[in-house]
Amino acid sequence: MEKLRYALYTGCTARESTPELLKSTLAIADKLGIELVLLDEASCCGASHLQDYDDFLSLVLNARNICYAEKLGLTMVTICNTCQLNTAMTKHRLDSNSELKAKVNAKLAEVGLEYKGTSEVTHFLYALVQDFGLEKLAKMVKVPLSHFNIAPFYGCHNIRPSELQNLSNGGENPYNPTSLDDLIIACGGNNVDYAEKNKCCGFHAELQSPHTAAVLTGNAIAGAMDANADWMVTPCPLCHLKLDVQHHAASKAIGRDVKLPVLHMPQMVGLALGCTPTELGLNHHVTKVDFV
Amino acid sequence: MDAITSQQVTFKIFRFNEETDYLPFYNTYTLNVTHEEVVLDILNRIKWDHDGSLSYRRSCRHGICGICSIKINGKAILACKSRLFDLIKIFGTDLTIEPLSTKRVIKDLIIDKKDFWEKHAHVNPYLVSDIEETPASEHLVSPHDAEKLNEADYCIQCGACHYSCPALAINEQFMGPAAFAAAYRFSADVRDEGALERLHIVNQEAEGVWDCVKCMECAEACPKDVNPIEKITKLHNMIFEAGIAKNNVATRHAVGFAHSIMKHGLLDEGELVRYSEGNIGVMKHIPEAIAMFKNGKIVMPWNMPKSKNLDEIKKLVKSSSTVKF
Numbered sequence: 001m002e003k004l005r006y007a008l009y010t011g012c013t014a015r016e017s018t019p020e021l022l023k024s025t026l027a028i029a030d031k032l033g034i035e036l037v038l039l040d041e042a043s044c045c046g047a048s049h050l051q052d053y054d055d056f057l058s059l060v061l062n063a064r065n066i067c068y069a070e071k072l073g074l075t076m077v078t079i080c081n082t083c084q085l086n087t088a089m090t091k092h093r094l095d096s097n098s099e100l101k102a103k104v105n106a107k108l109a110e111v112g113l114e115y116k117g118t119s120e121v122t123h124f125l126y127a128l129v130q131d132f133g134l135e136k137l138a139k140m141v142k143v144p145l146s147h148f149n150i151a152p153f154y155g156c157h158n159i160r161p162s163e164l165q166n167l168s169n170g171g172e173n174p175y176n177p178t179s180l181d182d183l184i185i186a187c188g189g190n191n192v193d194y195a196e197k198n199k200c201c202g203f204h205a206e207l208q209s210p211h212t213a214a215v216l217t218g219n220a221i222a223g224a225m226d227a228n229a230d231w232m233v234t235p236c237p238l239c240h241l242k243l244d245v246q247h248h249a250a251s252k253a254i255g256r257d258v259k260l261p262v263l264h265m266p267q268m269v270g271l272a273l274g275c276t277p278t279e280l281g282l283n284h285h286v287t288k289v290d291f292v
Numbered sequence: 293m294d295a296i297t298s299q300q301v302t303f304k305i306f307r308f309n310e311e312t313d314y315l316p317f318y319n320t321y322t323l324n325v326t327h328e329e330v331v332l333d334i335l336n337r338i339k340w341d342h343d344g345s346l347s348y349r350r351s352c353r354h355g356i357c358g359i360c361s362i363k364i365n366g367k368a369i370l371a372c373k374s375r376l377f378d379l380i381k382i383f384g385t386d387l388t389i390e391p392l393s394t395k396r397v398i399k400d401l402i403i404d405k406k407d408f409w410e411k412h413a414h415v416n417p418y419l420v421s422d423i424e425e426t427p428a429s430e431h432l433v434s435p436h437d438a439e440k441l442n443e444a445d446y447c448i449q450c451g452a453c454h455y456s457c458p459a460l461a462i463n464e465q466f467m468g469p470a471a472f473a474a475a476y477r478f479s480a481d482v483r484d485e486g487a488l489e490r491l492h493i494v495n496q497e498a499e500g501v502w503d504c505v506k507c508m509e510c511a512e513a514c515p516k517d518v519n520p521i522e523k524i525t526k527l528h529n530m531i532f533e534a535g536i537a538k539n540n541v542a543t544r545h546a547v548g549f550a551h552s553i554m555k556h557g558l559l560d561e562g563e564l565v566r567y568s569e570g571n572i573g574v575m576k577h578i579p580e581a582i583a584m585f586k587n588g589k590i591v592m593p594w595n596m597p598k599s600k601n602l603d604e605i606k607k608l609v610k611s612s613s614t615v616k617f
Contacts, residue, residue, distance in 0.1 A: 012559040015597045017589045040600040043557040048506050050549035052528035053615060060612040061553065064604070085508075107612045111604040160508035161519070173382050174512050175367045195366070200458050200507035207568050208542035209503040212462045216505065245580055245589075286583045 004131055007069035007076045007119070008036040011083040012044050013237040020281025021237050024266040025079050025124060027280060031273045032132060032140065036077070041068045045086040047238075048157075048204060059100070060107045062090035063115040067108065075120040077127050079266075081157035081236035082204075084123045085164075091121050092164055122168040123158050125235040125265055129179045130170050134186040142274035144188025148231065148291070150268070151192045151224035151260070152180035153243065155236030156200050174198060180235065180265070187272035196223035201242040211253055217242045218254035225260060230291065235265040245286045261289045298326045299385060301376065303334065305346065306390040309399050316394065319343065325376045331389070332360055332371040335401075348401040355515065358450030362401050363390045368452035368513040392455035408451050411467045415475035415493055420486025437482040444477035444523055446516040453510035453520050465498045469510035469520035472501055476523035479530065491531050495538065501527045502542035532615045544568045547617045554609045557599025562590060 014022040029036045042065040044050070046058040065087065069076035078084040094101040095117045105114055122130075128137065159165055159174040166172070172179055177198050184191040201220055202213030221243060224232050234240050242250075243262040251257045262285070263271075270280040271292065282289045301323060308316035321338055332350055339346045351357040353372045360371040365383045379387060389401070396403040423431065453469040454460065460468040475494050479487035494500045501524050510520040528546070537543045545568040552560045562581075566574045584590050591597070599605055 012561065015558060016561050016591045017584060019588060041604075043599050043605050044549060044553050044559040046549055046553075047559070048525075049546045050553070051525055053532055053543075053546040053550060053617070054613055055525070055529055056614045057550065057609065057612045060608050061605070064608065107608060110611055111601075111607055113604075156507045156509075161511040161521075163511075175365065176382050200505050200509070202505055204506040205459065205503060207545050207565070208540075209459070209463065209498070209505070212459050212466075212503065212505060215462045216458060245584060248579075284587050284589060286580075286587055286589070 003033060003035060004127070005035040005037065005074055006127060007039050007072050007074040009039050009042050009065060009069070009076050009078050009083060009087065011078065011080040011237070013241070014079055018237040018240055018264070018284070020267065020284040021079060021240070021264045023279070023281040024264055024270050024275070027275050028266045028270045028273060031270070031275065032137070034127075034132065037072055037074065039065065039068050039076070041065075045083045047082050048086060051086065056103075058086070059090050059093065059104050062087050063094060063104050064108060064111075064113060066091060066119055066121065067113045067115055069119040069121075070116055073118075075122060075127075077122055077124045079124050079235075080238065081123065081155040082238055084121065085157035088121045088164055088168060091117065092167065120168065123235060125158065125179060125183070126169045128269070129183060134182055137183075137269070138186040138188075141186070141188055141272045143272055145184070145268070145272055146188045146190070148189050149192045149227075149229050150184045150189040151194060151227060151229035151232045152184060152197050153201070153220060153224070153232050153234040153239055153262075154180055154198045155234055155239045158235060159198060180233065183265070183269070184233065187268060189268070189272075192224070192227040192229045194223040194227035194229075196220040201239040203238040203242045206242070206246075210249070213242070214246065214249040214253035217246050218250035218256070218258050221247060221250060221258040221260055222254060222256060225258060229260060231261040231263060231289075233263045233265055233268045237264065240264055247287060259287055261285065261287050261291065263289065296327070298324050299377070299380060301325050301380065301385045301387060303338070304386070304388045305338065305400075306388075306394065306397075307346075307400055308397050310397065316397070318388075327375070327377045329376050330372055331362070331364065331369060331374050331376065331379070334376065335371060335389075347399040356448060358448035361392055361450040361452045361515070363392055363455075364388065368392060368456045368515075370450060370452070370515045373515055392451055405451055407464070408449075408454050408468075408470065411454075411471040412449065412474055414467065415471050415490055416486055417474040417478060419478060419481060419484050420489070421483050422485060431483055433482060440480045440482070441477055442480070442519075442522065442526075444473050444480065444518055447473050447477065447518050448516055450515065452513040452515055453518075456509045456513035458507055458509060459503055459505045463498060463503060466503050467494065467499050469524065472527055473518050473520040473523045476527055480526070487530070488534060488536070491527070491534055491536060494527050495531050495536060497540065497542070501531070529615075532617065537617060541568050541570075541573065543617065550609065550613070554606060556596055557602050557605045558597055560593075560596055563593075
């Protein structure tokens with residue numbers, strides 16, 4: 001098979017509050033022989049909040065990010081669900097509306113860029129599941145995670161709205177997603193089923209509606225604990241920040257002590273591939289990863 | 293090979309009568325279903341052949357009255373529109389049938405939708421227009437203007453999105469996606485003159501659009517592709533455009549992204565929280581900030597990463613901004 005190459009859009013979180021996500025992504029790409037070209041020119045995707053303020057500006061900025069992947073002639077991979085949503089949404093809106101695309105390109109022309117629509121946008125999880133292949137991944141596992149019950153937490157913006165996400169996520173059904181479960185199994189782990197695995201973590205309402213956000217986080221961790229999970233895994237750094245950092249507020253909000261270690265998706269894969277905890281940045285977690 | 297035309301399915305149906313039952317329970321039926329059957333056919337078969345006391349709402353039978361909405365394995369559906377074979381593809385052959393909200397059950401699958409209708413009514417879901425009672429000509433809407441509704445007028449008030457919204461399940465004051473979609477539907481209508489009042493209504497803290505958690509459940513739940521979250525985003529935009537955005541944590545949280553992108557290209561996460569919360573409000577985040585700092589999760593201002601070719605980004609923010617705060 002030809003070597004897989006992607007343009008990596010890190011988003012902001014992986015360069016700031018979850019440095020372990022970028023570290024572990026690069027570590028497993030190296031082990032798997034996937035080449036990731038960093039898009040250092042990219043800006044913030046707006047995280048669905050800039051979109052509330054200035055929709056057009058968010059389109060221009062996201063189109064600019066995609067331009068840099070197009071220049072490389074590569075598919076863009078994201079490592080944050082919300083980056084995936086906003087980038088894929090921009091692509092979809094521009095590709096299906098030539099008038100809007102022309103308006104955005106008129107702005108991009110001011111900085112010598114043009115959005116063409118030639119690069120696909122997909123989350124790294126789906127690049128692994130669909131392009132790399134789980135069978136091949138399973139064969140490379142050195143340390144099967146067979147001692148662990150692992151709770152997948154999918155994160156909203158990889159699975160909903162399905163009409164948009166199905167363009168890149170292989171037709172995952174948002175009511176019964178399977179990709180992350182399949183990845184856990186490929187890593188030798190035991191996937192646990194629980195009702196909150198495809199639900200919201202509350203991240204986007206944390207500042208303006210802290211109680212709602214904390215209850216959602218608490219319900220998610222409680223659901224995983226009740227399903228006998230040893231730890232959780234998520235492809236989204238925003239979900240990770242909620243689940244890893246906010247368990248005190250979450251416990252208070254739901255009136256029950258909830259706490260579980262939470263791994264980023266590449267950290268889980270990295271453990272199975274035999275990466276060291278330091279290579280995966282496991283020392284950066286607030287809820288200590290005490291099982292390795 | 294012939295296509296499969298019938299399958300055996302196990303149905304677990306939620307039962308509760310508020311007049312006689314202390315707790316809800318489930319009845320289980322195993323039935324052969326055919327590829328042309330919809331969920332309503334199954335409910336009818338159970339009621340007519342097995343248990344006449346099973347209660348559910350049904351009326352038009354072609355997806356327009358919105359009354360038969362229920363949940364299958366947590367997915368909100370119209371019973372008259374959802375084919376069993378499509379549901380089996382998602383969930384397999386063990387299906388649990390429940391009311392839209394187990395908290396609001398009157399009997400079995402019938403719920404009290406009072407909260408839905410009150411919130412819907414609260415946004416003035418009608419055209420507000422000062423026109424003559426006997427106009428001399430029709431008030432025509434061009435196709436171009438009709439498109440501005442973005443299919444928000446397809447809403448049939450079934451409640452699928454309302455009872456799939458996690459923000460509303462926790463915060464009962466929150467008006468929810470259906471009310472917001474209705475607010476947008478009338479505010480985007482060229483004949484309407486009540487938009488400003490509606491925008492003030494949906495601009496309230498705790499009740500209004502700002503408390504949306506952006507989970508996209510409403511877009512997924514809607515059987516008519518109304519896409520309520522898209523309308524919620526548009527209401528946010530309209531609030532800013534109308535100049536009525538309050539200066540609070542929610543609005544600053546949105547605006548802060550533009551400031552940060554202008555400065556760094558990337559988001560300055562710490563500064564966004566400080567800007568959104570204000571210098572006093574930010575204090576409550578200190579414990580988590582300390583925990584994050586100890587684990588190398590906070591970048592100091594002097595180490596803040598910047599996008600390459602930042603001058604391009606600055607130029608675009610200046611030239612492409614369409615609103616002011």
